Amino acid sequence: MEETISLRELFAVLRKRLWLIVLITIIAATVSGVISFFVLTPVYESKTQILVNQAKNDQQLYNTQTVQTNVQLINTYNDIITSPAILDKVVKELKMDKSAQSLSGQIQVTSAQDSQVAQIVVQDTSAKRAAQIANTTASVFQKQVPKLMNVDNVKVLSKATVGESASPIKPQPLLNIAIAIVVGLMVGIGLSFLLEYLDNTLKTEQDIENILDLPVIGVVTNIKDVPKPSNVSRTDVAARVPQRGETYGS
Numbered sequence: 001m002e003e004t005i006s007l008r009e010l011f012a013v014l015r016k017r018l019w020l021i022v023l024i025t026i027i028a029a030t031v032s033g034v035i036s037f038f039v040l041t042p043v044y045e046s047k048t049q050i051l052v053n054q055a056k057n058d059q060q061l062y063n064t065q066t067v068q069t070n071v072q073l074i075n076t077y078n079d080i081i082t083s084p085a086i087l088d089k090v091v092k093e094l095k096m097d098k099s100a101q102s103l104s105g106q107i108q109v110t111s112a113q114d115s116q117v118a119q120i121v122v123q124d125t126s127a128k129r130a131a132q133i134a135n136t137t138a139s140v141f142q143k144q145v146p147k148l149m150n151v152d153n154v155k156v157l158s159k160a161t162v163g164e165s166a167s168p169i170k171p172q173p174l175l176n177i178a179i180a181i182v183v184g185l186m187v188g189i190g191l192s193f194l195l196e197y198l199d200n201t202l203k204t205e206q207d208i209e210n211i212l213d214l215p216v217i218g219v220v221t222n223i224k225d226v227p228k229p230s231n232v233s234r235t236d237v238a239a240r241v242p243q244r245g246e247t248y249g250s
Contacts (some may be wrong), residue, residue, distance in 0.1 A: 013196045014189065028184030029177050034238045036176045042168035046130035046160040048138045048235065050079050050146070052153070074147075077118055078109040080148060081141050085228030089140045094132060106130075117157065127166040134160035 014021065054075070080086060087100035087107075096103070108121045120137055124130035142154040202208055205216045 010083040013192060014109035017188075017192035017195065020192055020195075021185065024191070025181055025184035026178040028187070030039040032176045032180030033173060036171045042205035043123050043125055043126050043170045044127035044130050044166055045121060045123050045169045046134045046162070047122075047158075048134040048160045049157040050118050050120065050138050050141065051116055051155045051157055053119065072241050074111045074116065074118055076149075077141075077145070078111070080139060080145060081109050081118070081120065082107055085148065086137065086144060087139050089144070090133065093136055093140065102135070106133065122160070123169070127162050131162045167248065 017211050082104045084100040087103050090096075091098065091100055091103060109118055110121060111118045120134050122130045122134040122137070124133065138156050138159075142156065145154055196248075202211065207215055210216060
């Protein structure tokens with residue numbers, strides 16, 4: 001017999017286990033909030049921009065080919081910025097207790113398409129330290145890149161600064177809680193349908209008619225409020241039974 005589930009039955013299952021869905025959602029949101037506010041360490045981000053051009057003389061003017069060459073060299077510059085040749089000096093100048101490889105994991109160099117401007121993005125648990133790393137990296141790169149390549153025109157367009165109310169970029173508690181609520185709802189709904197699928201007991205007359213395809217002839221109800229017999233002793237009964245020749249009230 002082919003079984004079909006109507007939309008009404010689906011809503012009935014959700015209504016039946018609504019407490020489970022709500023409980024799982026509340027637990028997920030609470031755990032996410034506690035982890036976001038009290039467990040995860042805030043991470044701050046700082047940025048600085050640099051412009052790198054090829055050397056030019058008075059007779060040489062910028063043209064399309066020169067700009068395109070500079071754009072193609074941006075990827076090379078990006079690799080140089082995160083290389084030990086630059087970061088070793090950054091670590092030494094800032095007197096940091098970490099290696100250049102570890103520092104490179106905090107630095108990301110990006111550039112827009114067809115742009116000669118490179119952006120150094122640094123993430124750190126301290127907003128002040130993130131700005132120091134970004135500015136020092138740009139400064140060291142400006143000093144070292146002429147020795148590594150034929151480039152002598154490096155300019156820092158904007159330095160990283162620390163605002164008075166610097167806010168971390170992660171974690172984002174509200175976003176994490178919202179994601180946890182969605183995940184909690186999905187888990188609660190899925191678990192509700194799973195429990196309903198595993199429950200093969202017959203609870204109502206409608207279940208018997210739907211599953212067994214048999215009509216219900218009669219129903220045996222549970223009688224809960226049955227009066228208990230009064231606790232009367234044999235002495236009281238004997239006292240109430242009239243003797244021969246006697247009547248009640250004599």
